[in-house]
Amino acid sequence: MDDAAAAVAGDELVETNPxxxxxxxxxxxxxxxxxxxxxxxxxxxxxxxxxxLHFMMLRHDLSKWPGRYRPGDIHIDEAHxxxxxxxxxxxxxxxxxxxxxxxxLADGEPETRCxxxxxxxx
Numbered sequence: 001m002d003d004a005a006a007a008v009a010g011d012e013l014v015e016t017n018p019x020x021x022x023x024x025x026x027x028x029x030x031x032x033x034x035x036x037x038x039x040x041x042x043x044x045x046x047x048x049x050x051x052x053l054h055f056m057m058l059r060h061d062l063s064k065w066p067g068r069y070r071p072g073d074i075h076i077d078e079a080h081x082x083x084x085x086x087x088x089x090x091x092x093x094x095x096x097x098x099x100x101x102x103x104x105l106a107d108g109e110p111e112t113r114c115x116x117x118x119x120x121x122x
Contacts, residue, residue, distance in 0.1 A: 047101075075088065
């Protein structure tokens with residue numbers, strides 16, 4: 001928690017190792033960017049915005065393909081049992097799924113896109 005608070009305040013890392021600090025600051029930068037975009041009247045949802053946010057969060061580890069669609073399978077296994085708890089969609093389906101998500105976000109009601117609503121009168 002101290003490191004997350006330090007990242008938000010723009011301070012240097014407190015206790016965490018440098019790799020974790022990169023993850024924390026990547027998420028901070030992406031969330032700050034989203035907060036700024038939410039105040040823009042010109043904002044529109046586009047699939048490349050999601051790629052940009054992905055890049056911002058993972059730019060510290062190029063092996064994770066930051067900003068690009070994954071080339072293969074992905075899954076999550078339970079650490080203590082090894083049991084598969086999630087299998088992602090086929091890699092070939094990801095671009096169309098991201099476009100579908102972007103379209104869904106763009107077509108939504110303004111109140112559903114931002115919990116506090118847009119920063120201007122509707």
